[in-house]
Amino acid sequence: MAIKNAFYAQSGGVTAVINASAAGLLETARAHSDKIGKVYAGRNGIIGALTEDLIDTSAESTEAIRALRHTPSGAFGSCRYKLKSLEDNRREYERLIEVFKAHDIGYFFYNGGGDSADTCLKVSQLAGTLGYPIQAIHVPKTVDNDLPITDCCPGFGSVAKYIAVSMLEASFDVASMAKTSTKVFILEVMGRHAGWIAAAGGLASNEDHEVPIIILFPEVTFDQEKFLAKTDHYVKEYGYCTVVVSEGVKGTDGKFLSDQGLRDAFGHAQLGGVAPVIANIVKNGLGLKYHWGVADYLQRAARHIASGTDVEQAYAMGKAAVEYAIAGHNSVMPTIERISSSPYAWKTGMVELSKVANVEKMMPADFISEDGFGITGKCREYLSPLIEGEDYPPYKNGLPDYVRLKNVAVTKKLAEFKI
């Protein structure tokens, strides 16, 4: 087998551990220099391939690549850009082949979620559609945990840990304040379609620390009366209550609860989150003091409290991608296969990309408690191992010592291409 270069890029919303996948992939590729030549990273995902904006990862030191394992975000830049079908934009596919040919690229690694899997699938079909031999492997990543087949998705475990830890800490805080001040704390978390992240908030209550937590899932239509009754009940029983609300929660009218048509004093439309909406419902319905927070990017960037399990799996997915490529596979994605929950054991698997692209994994109905406000034992059993273990980054002067790569550009060989 002739030595070919590889292309690697990061796509979609970044996570605390997508760079750990990059580390696994790059370190493994370096260890197989008899099969893989240079790994060129796309600057800003597939856009880097289209515009021939390639980064020469061989210019990075061993230490820098190793440091990617503990650095959040996308070291090479990410993008939100979905390739159209071959019929709709043949020009882009031909350009990809031009770039791949010009830089002798035979391996295509794409690190992303559902949309990115679709892009990777289309690239994997280039041999059949346009006669260019390439092996395309998708490396799974998404905080939303909504990729199918794989037991979980790198990026999710760390968000889950961040939300569980934050809910535990905020619950301790509001419990201290409840006598004369705040009685309800509301935290808004990501998850527009699936409640995986919100569910993780439920882990803050366990046999060691019983915490009255209400979870508002996007899967459950918001019922104001039931919610207020539950909040009232918890505050009466425990003195306080915490709420974790998914950004995707909808009302009976099918609209996002956050979409309240807010106007400022001048009548201008204002965007708010869902947490202040829930806070107002609590204030108006029960007259209780509240506080609210919105975790937003903090939750998915929080490498400082990443899950050890998640970091390990993210690294393993990057490593497996290279191994599968070397073994001759195309159009596949490495997966995480759960062997057992307690004690937790898992192994790396593989799935055809066509079974992954554009398929969304929702929360199973039996993960949500009967009243719609909590998680079941089954859900807890699934989630618990994913937040296990701490994998702290090194610190310097009180701050995590995250790496910034040099990101040296590869000399362009082709004419400019407008996307």
Added chain:
Amino acid sequence: MAIKNAFYAQSGGVTAVINASAAGLLETARAHSDKIGKVYAGRNGIIGALTEDLIDTSAESTEAIRALRHTPSGAFGSCRYKLKSLEDNRREYERLIEVFKAHDIGYFFYNGGGDSADTCLKVSQLAGTLGYPIQAIHVPKTVDNDLPITDCCPGFGSVAKYIAVSMLEASFDVASMAKTSTKVFILEVMGRHAGWIAAAGGLASNEDHEVPIIILFPEVTFDQEKFLAKTDHYVKEYGYCTVVVSEGVKGTDGKFLSDQGLRDAFGHAQLGGVAPVIANIVKNGLGLKYHWGVADYLQRAARHIASGTDVEQAYAMGKAAVEYAIAGHNSVMPTIERISSSPYAWKTGMVELSKVANVEKMMPADFISEDGFGITGKCREYLSPLIEGEDYPPYKNGLPDYVRLKNVAVTKKLAEFKI
């Protein structure tokens, strides 16, 4: 000196390290059982004293008390309750004396901020005003860092670290997304009067990681045009920009920027934070994609990323309070005295409580950069040592193993008292 019992209580907004002060105080009191008998904790601050709702801390194990050092929030419950003056509410002072007498209490330790220092001062004067001999020592605590004389205040360093780490992580995230998506990230932080916490966001940019950060201080009147120009400049130069905004930022009309008179579609008043207000200004003024977060309680409860310096100082303040009491002091507060910034060195000092109560320490003008959007080298020199060091709590099943005390009530001896 006869053995006397002590009263200890926590007051005001809780922090990640107020329990570390409790640990320092309780462990030191236990080591001086020849001087101090039992330490009774007030359930929910001074309210516990007024209602004779006392907790027998001697019922807690050595391990439980030690675990307070790594547990956020107020283990005995806090309160927002300020004693009126003796003239205005003599009844409350007489009740305090009744309770102190009934439980043989000769030491009063109050752990709080400016308002609590005032309460402690009033109690310290009981000997003079009502003839009851008591030594009252105030233990400093506040995330706002606004107590005077002490170089810094336990609780602040950990919030500062949390905000600096979060801003660093979110900045890495938005930098990855900026090519095709989010270009501005806005984080709302605490600080209604003083910009200490917002200033800490500036630490995320340093010689290792230059980050385009705009700080919006409550000390600086918000100038929309200047802010938009700065944001535009940063986005053009770096591709992205992050903003840390203090909840207390005011507009030229002197009103809080968060107070936008928001109404929902039905005309009902809605409360929002200042982060979405800034986000809308960015959207309308520059047409840039943004994300925003509100840290709220997460920032002050985040014991998982507490500053090592802060934990050490919080513990030392609790320890010193007992030592000062045993040495015969009354109406004082232990302080942190900075010896040098680099290398950082500090020692425990002492100040008269009358110099602390109701005095607010503002940010020095020369801590804010000339354009009003950044911190100066002097500010950086002051802040940097306060976020130094990591002091991780132990973990169990992926979550911090925080302690919940038994909080056994002391048998009441007096008639009920209504507050």
